Amino acid sequence: MEQIRKLPIGIQTFEDIRKDGYLYVDKTAFVYQMVHTGKPYFLSRPRRFGKSLLISTFEAYFQGRKDLFTGLAIEQLEKEWIEYPVLHLDLNAEKYDSISRLDSMLARYLSLWEDVWGQEEREVTLSDRFSGIIRRAYEQTGRQVVVLIDEYDKPLIQTLLDETLLDEYRRILKAFYGVLKSADRYLRFVFLTGVTKFAQVSVFSDLNHLQDISSWPDYSSLCGITKEELVRTFTPEIERLGADNGMDFDTILDKMTKQYDGYHFYPHCEGVFNPFSVLNACKAKVLDNFWFQTGTPTYLVDLLKQSDYDLRLLIDGVEVTASAFFEYRAEVKNPLPMIYQSGYLTIKDYDKDVLLYTLGFPNDEVRYGFLNFLVPYYTDVTDDETGFHIAKFMRELSFGDVDAFMERLKVFFAGIPYELSNGTERHYQAVFYIVFTLMGQFVETEVRSARGRADAVVKTGDYIYVFEFKLNGSAEEALKQIDEKGYLIPYALEGRKLLKVGVNFSKEMRNVDKYIVIEE
Structure with missing residues (x-):
């Protein structure tokens, strides 16, 4: 019988992975490098990207658990394996819908640490207690303290659109995290992880000594798999x-x-x-x-619903400066930093001459998932209905049934609420692009990306379709352009039936006005 190896799905504890024989992608050379070249670090990465496992790996390392690192890269690098007092704070497993929830979570960890390191009566506030724990741990062991904070920003991103509660969380966390700077002499290593890097807010104002390695080339593959x-x-x-x-x-x-x-x-x-x-x-x-x-995070959905940002700009990639997406600013006018830091966009290119980054979808999973997510923003078609329609689109073109395909396309456009349709060509192009790109999950689909190409080319087993669309023009003009520009020529020798489809959109009807199909 074939041996099935254990995959660490949902396992975020380094000790469990190593003791129970799960597969492990060795990141311990990064651990050694970080430990021996700096002290206070911050890392931003999307959800489910291995941040919690990385924190757990640091915890095992600073506990001196040499036995857990047998056969890994760090075994050949580290010679001392010194045990340090470790304070590990995980803010992930809580719903922060009130001040008491955040206070309770922080107090719970402080009480656990005080059971080990003691407490003084004069320490009343959360920050005083935290500072006292760090100092006593150092004094009692003679070794500096390691502080590991996972998902430092969870309370903040859950309350992005509640300014009153967000301000309170900023105040609480500013004082709490600020201890990490004032207690620097007692600290051996500090590492915070989260989804976002909050800028221009008070939380990070006292943590300006942190090294933000989120975009450092040396640590670009610290989380994720090459x-x-x-x-x-x-x-x-x-x-x-x-x-x-x-x-x-x-x-x-x-x-x-x-x-x-x-x-x-x-x-x-x-x-x-x-x-x-x-x-x-x-x-x-x-x-x-x-x-x-696993679902688009609630905080991102809420932010996009209240944002006036034109999501169509993301479809073909968007050029921005670093300040436009690296750091989150608490405003709904620009959700781009949150979209990027949540993992829906990534860096695709960089023009060093003008200092502009190009952001785009990282891969097909995100591209198709996000486009499905966008459909309700532009039509009345729900997420569940989208998958049904796209499958039907594919089947109809595979069978050569262009009429059924076009009638279904009309359903999409008929579902655009009047308040969503601004009557511009760009809005209709967005819906058109989404439909054809989503079909690319099943059949070979090309959507125009440069001058001199048809609006869309769809290849099925027996057919090649060349589509050209006009807005308030005519289907005849669209067909004429296919012929004059020679859009069919590159596919003449592929041995499949060639069909050209000219389509006209009517701004008044807000739908397909007329289409003509001609087989070559």
Whole structure:
């Protein structure tokens, strides 16, 4: 019987992974480098990207647990394995809907630490108690203290649109985290992780000594899985995934790359795969949208609902300055930093001459998931209905039934509420782009990205369709452009039936006015 190796899905404790024989992507060389080259660090990464496991790895290291690191890179690097007092604060597992919830969570950890290191009566406030614990831990052990804080920003991002509660959380956390600077002489190592980097708010104003390594090239693959790590660690699982889907190793690896790779946290650095999706794909033996299926975070949904930001700008990528997306500013006018830091966009390019970054979708999982997410913003079609319609679109074109396809497209446009439709060509192009791009999950679809190409080309097993769209023009004009520009010529020798489809949109009707289909 074939041996099935253990995949650490949902396992965020380093000790459990090592003791129970789960597969582990070795990041311990980074741990050694960080420990020996600095002290206070901050790292921002999207959800389910391995931040909690990384924190747990640091905890085991500073506890001197050499036994857990046997066979890993750090075993050859570290010679001392000194045990330090470790204070590990995890703010992830709580719903912060009131001040008492945050106070209770912090007080709970402080009480646990005080059971070990003691308490003085004069220490009343949360920050006083925290400071006293750090000082006593140092005095009682003779060694500096390690502070590890996972999801430092969870209370803040849960209350982004509640200014009153957000201000209170800022006040509480400013004083609490501020201890990390005033107690510096007692601290050996400090590491905070979170989804966002809050700027221009009081929380970080007292933590200006932190080294923000979120966009440092040396740590771009600190979380996530590089392709080399993927192949080295998961080759048997990739082979099984390929066999179950009728693909050889190189083909399934290429599919996984398109589906899950492509996150860049620094310009032109090596991309990383989403670890959550990789592990689940290997376990389930299917390439699915595992990360996206865990749900778009409530805070992002709420922010986008109240934002007037034109989400259509994200479809083909958007050029911005670093300040526009690296640090979150508490305002709904620009949700871009939150969209980027939540993992829905990544750095695709950087123009060093004008200091502009290009942000875009990292991979197919996020591209198709986010476009599905966008549909209700532009139509009355729900998320569940979108998948049904896209499958029907694909089937109808596969069977050569252009009339059924066009009638279904009309349903999409008829569902655009009047208040959503601004009557511009751009709005209709957005819906058109979303439909055709979502079809690309199932058939080869190209959407125009440069001059001199048709608006869309769809390839099925037996057919190649070339679409051209006009707004308040005519279907005849669209067909004429296909002929004059020679849009069909590149596909003449592919051996499939060629169909050109000219379509006109009426601004008054807010829908398809007329279409003409001609087979070559």
